[in-house]
Amino acid sequence: MHSMLSKAIQTYFDTSEIVTWKQVYGGDINESFYIRTASGSYFIKIQAAPPPRFFHSEKSGLDTIRLTKTISVPNVFHVYEDGEIGCLILEWISGKKTEQAAEKLGNLLALMHNHTGEKFGFANNGYIGKLPQPNQWLDSWIDYYRTCRLQPQIRLAEEKGLLPLSIFKKLNKLMQELEQWIPEKPKASLLHGDLWSGNWMAGENGEPYLIDPSVFYGHDEFELAFTELFGGFPAGFYHAYQEVNPLSKDYEDRKELYQLFYLLVHLNLFGKSYVNAVERIVNRYV
Structure with a gap:
């Protein structure tokens, strides 16, 4: 070696x-x-x-x-x-994560989210973990979330036999009703795309770094929803973020709908231990 x-x-x-x-x-x-x-x-x-x-x-x-x-x-x-x-x-990045670094991350992430595109998507296909992440440019965030995020994961879960038929039926119904909760044209923010607590680091001077991205332009709330799914981000991170980029009052209503995508990814990567979490969210919206 x-x-x-x-x-x-x-x-x-x-x-x-x-x-x-x-x-x-x-x-x-x-x-x-x-x-x-x-x-x-x-x-x-x-x-x-x-x-x-x-x-x-x-x-x-x-x-x-x-x-x-x-x-x-x-x-x-x-x-x-x-x-x-x-x-x-x-x-090589060799620093130690601190509360101060996490707060700075929140501030800088909000600034990154203020870099916007004219459409939703990205020029190149990518990956989340080892799963393919299809991309294209679309005018509607609802269309992009449906066709480039939810549908590929639902299709893969079906091929693998990971969910019961009853949940697939509800997922298909949910896919036709996304406009009830998701805006069609929020600002198209540049997103990291896979921002869990393991995908940021701190340098020797406390400067936050992002690693392992799966970038595209999408709704900024989609990114924040994932940071909340498995935890690991302190309250100061969210406070610093919202000082620059306040979240909509409707964020809590659709947060779990955005988390559904990441739970489907984990279902496809790691197996049936995520079935109950997927089912709980589907039952909330259908």
Whole structure:
């Protein structure tokens, strides 16, 4: 492994010798490593036979966020995919999360959400976890949420036999009634797209960084709803966010409808332990 990592770095941008390296644990998709050379420190993600353009999609998302000049993202030094193996070489981020960093994240996320597009969607297809995330440009947020987010996950759950027929019938009914709760044309904010507590970090100076994005332009409430689903964000994060970008009074009415997408993703990734949560939300709206 040492020789492979050394070759990956030396071939593309850093010819100095590796001083130390270690495997970094925590993800369930890639093998990850910390590498320190005489010139700098790097984070390398490696995946055998990744889906097509998996790491290119991640780089595209990081680059898109970087262009907003709001929240920091790690520098991307190199991306490589040949069908048999893929790797992404990033800047190493080594700080510690604090309440202050989380508050700053909330403030900067709101500023990022103020970077808007004319339509909903994104130019490239992407991934959430290892699941494909289709994208296209649509004028209606309802149409985008239905066709590019809910429908693919519902279809996959059906193919895998993960939900009873009664829930599928209610999901299909819900898909035709989204306009009761979701606005058709909110501002089309740039979203990270997969913002749980494990997808942000802090640098040595306390500066927040976003990682592992699945970006697209959508309703900002969709992002905030996911941050609440599994917790991990302190109250100061939400307070700082709303000082810049106050949430609508109707947010609580549709929050779980946005969380439904992420529960379907987890159902498809991790199995039937998420069935009850999906059913509870479906029964609330149907």
